[in-house]
Amino acid sequence: MTSFFENLISTFPAFMEAAWMTLRLTGVSLVLAFVIGLVFALLKVTGVRWLGLLYNGYVGIIRGTPLIVQIMWLYFGITQIVVLSAFWAGTIALAIHSGAYIAEIFRGCIQSVEKGQMEAAESLGMKRALAMRRVILPQALKRAIPPLGNQFIIGLKDSSLVAFIGITEIFSLSMDNAAVTFKQLEFYTIAGLYYLAMVTIVTFVLSRVENRMDTAK
Amino acid sequence: MIKVEKLHKYFDGLHVLKGIDLEVAPQEVVVMIGASGSGKSTLLRCLNFLEMKDDGRIFIDSKEVDPTTTPLNKVREHVGMVFQHFNLFPHMTVLENVIEAPVHVKRIPRAEAIKSAKDLLERVGLSDKGDVYPEKLSGGQKQRVAIARALAMEPSVMLFDEPTSALDPELVGEVLDVIKSLVADGMTMVVVTHEMGFAREVADRVVFLDKGLIAEQGPPETFFSNPQHPQAQQFLSRVL
16 A cells, blocks of 8 residues: 555655646547537538438448557557547547537537427528527537537547557657556556546536526526 | 418428418408418418418519528518517527617618517506516516517518417417507508407408418408308318
């Protein structure tokens, strides 16, 4: 037990740096994923056939293949064509991956807004795009907050998979330490604790956001 | 004001409107009645293109509207609609609901839109509810806001799709009173309703639909006291 705390303390500076990397990977990839998801969901709900097929293709492929395969494919595939750092390869892979799930969240929430809302907006002379922006999306985005929060948490933990393309974040740092010290259990426990702490903070922030949205409509 | 010629509408092969001819004169109040499934709501929804006709012609403000070439949003600016389930925007206050279309569709300056909206809310008896969200309102209040919201676009005709059907009985009167005040102002209206007393009182003409066709129409006095069509007789004997 004493060795556990010694290890925890001695590796603290290195893990803080790794946690910062995890946070950057997660933050940047989720912002991109949010935009990707919203754009694809909007394409889907236009009802235009080929846009719907594009959406189905994207979501189908991404949800149908493992994230680790997508990361590897992007890192070893795209980097043959364009020069991309491991960080950006990882971030883009995470963004495209989460984007598919977030697109499904947005699509579901947009479609869950009662049909009468669009009808009322259109009956007032609003074009569909304006009605979407002013009437449908504000209601859909509010409904999307709880499932989005869930997806953000998944995204944070999924970032651990970029360890396998050589990015030093929490999980890869624990792998390295475990390999060097042979204290696998200790270092993977430490990794878990860092993730737990980060998820707890994110969960707290999300619940604050949800509460605020409820009182302000 | 509105003219419909040989209007046909199908839902998945079901023939719901079978060649409707209807004309509504300026300032006329036409009340459409009929059993559920007779096509009256569908006909009303065709008039502002929430449902698309399958065949026939529709004229609004004496101009033919062809949905493939006419921008429908422009047509709808002149055709107000009130729905059975109100369809207020829940994320906006009452006042925001009313100014939404004037500000974002007609591009009227916000201050001016607010001024007109307040007048409209006073007119429907809700001047104290401007800052309230719809969820805090009763059904009757919601429907009165919906009427004010439609009026804010200064439409040349108003369509009412069973405006009191979703209301508790004691709230029906306040909504009908507002609609009556529009009649008194000479607003052109097409109303689908199950309120026979109201139809009798305000209609210039009653149109009775049966199985997708206009079975009988005429002034309310003659229609209600002496219906000719057997289906109309049967319908009235059930609802009166």
